[in-house]
Amino acid sequence: MINNNTLILMKIATYxxxxxxxxxxxxxxxxxxxxxxxxxxxxxxxxQEKFPEQAIKDAGYKAIWHGQKSWNGVAILxxxxxxxxxxxxxxxxxxxxxxxxxxxxxxxxxxGCLYLPNGNPSPGPKFxxxxxxxxxxxxxxxxxxxxxxxxxxVGDYNVMPTELDVYKPERWVNDALFRPxxxxxxxxxxxxxxxxxxxxxxxxxxxxxxxxxFRNAYARDAGLRIDHFLLSPELDKRLLTAGVDRHVxxxxxxxxxxxxxxxxxx
DNA sequence: ATGCCGTGGAAACCACGA
Numbered sequence: 001m002i003n004n005n006t007l008i009l010m011k012i013a014t015y016x017x018x019x020x021x022x023x024x025x026x027x028x029x030x031x032x033x034x035x036x037x038x039x040x041x042x043x044x045x046x047x048q049e050k051f052p053e054q055a056i057k058d059a060g061y062k063a064i065w066h067g068q069k070s071w072n073g074v075a076i077l078x079x080x081x082x083x084x085x086x087x088x089x090x091x092x093x094x095x096x097x098x099x100x101x102x103x104x105x106x107x108x109x110x111x112g113c114l115y116l117p118n119g120n121p122s123p124g125p126k127f128x129x130x131x132x133x134x135x136x137x138x139x140x141x142x143x144x145x146x147x148x149x150x151x152x153x154v155g156d157y158n159v160m161p162t163e164l165d166v167y168k169p170e171r172w173v174n175d176a177l178f179r180p181x182x183x184x185x186x187x188x189x190x191x192x193x194x195x196x197x198x199x200x201x202x203x204x205x206x207x208x209x210x211x212x213x214f215r216n217a218y219a220r221d222a223g224l225r226i227d228h229f230l231l232s233p234e235l236d237k238r239l240l241t242a243g244v245d246r247h248v249x250x251x252x253x254x255x256x257x258x259x260x261x262x263x264x265x266x
Numbered sequence: 267a268t269g270c271c272g273t274g275g276a277a278a279c280c281a282c283g284a
Contacts, residue, residue, distance in 0.1 A: 018272075018273065018283080019272085019273050019274070021273095021274090022272085022273060022274080023273095043273090043283085045273060045274060046274085069274085069275080070273090070274055070275060070281080070282085071273095071274085071281085071282070071283090118282085118283060118284060119284090120268095120282095120283080120284065121268085158283095158284070171267080172284090175268095175284070176284080177284060210284075212269090212271080212284070213269095213270090213271035213272055214269070214270045214271045214272090215267080215270065215271090224284075226284080253272095255272095256271085256272080256283085256284085
């Protein structure tokens with residue numbers, strides 16, 4: 001929308017924090033620096049009652065979250081916007097207790113925040129779980145698309161979609177994040193009609209969102225692009241900019257992921 | 267290059283991550 005020649009923007013970000021409590025100083029610093037309107041967090045690594053709600057609130061954000069002891073955990077934060085939770089957990093498997101999906105209606109947009117399983121080692125039960133989770137996500141995504149409303153499915157997909165998204169593709173061909181089955185699953189999902197926002201705005205460009213803690217990966221820029229924004233057509237047409245706050249990865253006590261963001265017309 | 271780092275939780279090591 002354009003009011004008095006001023007383009008009103010809405011900034012949506014995703015950040016795999018790798019432990020929301022251990023990462024709190026970095027998270028708050030980044031929120032203060034970039035002030036996104038909506039933030040999706042993954043890998044809280046905190047039980048429900050240990051989420052740092054007050055610190056997030058003091059930073060100006062409302063939050064909903066789905067915690068889990070030790071592992072996983074996802075949250076959605078919003079500044080000056082109401083968060084109406086629409087789902088926690090993906091449909092399709094009552095026995096799946098991992099906290100990997102939370103969804104909310106915010107400012108007219110469905111925001112699905114996800115942490116797709118890693119899947120290593122592959123082959124094996126963890127890889128099977130990854131592909132099964134991917135199928136459930138794809139089924140749910142189709143029902144969201146059918147509603148013809150603005151939707152973003154965002155988070156840590158644990159998939160490098162193409163060779164351009166890996167610093168050394170040949171080293172990753174047997175890894176659960178890059179195996180043909182995994183890339184095919186991502187391709188099938190996007191093929192429903194979703195737009196990979198960062199790739200659309202930066203075609204052919206090397207973009208990474210993760211750098212390993214060891215082997216000096218960040219300094220060598222030995223990274224992966226695994227955190228993605230998938231936009232429904234109704235949101236894609238409002239997409240303006242997208243990027244990675246890669247400098248945050250260089251901060252003291254950083255996560256191994258960097259924050260990723262998009263800006264849309266509001 | 268098959269966890270060299272980092273996190274959380276249990277227990278002073280382990281599971282897990284990508």
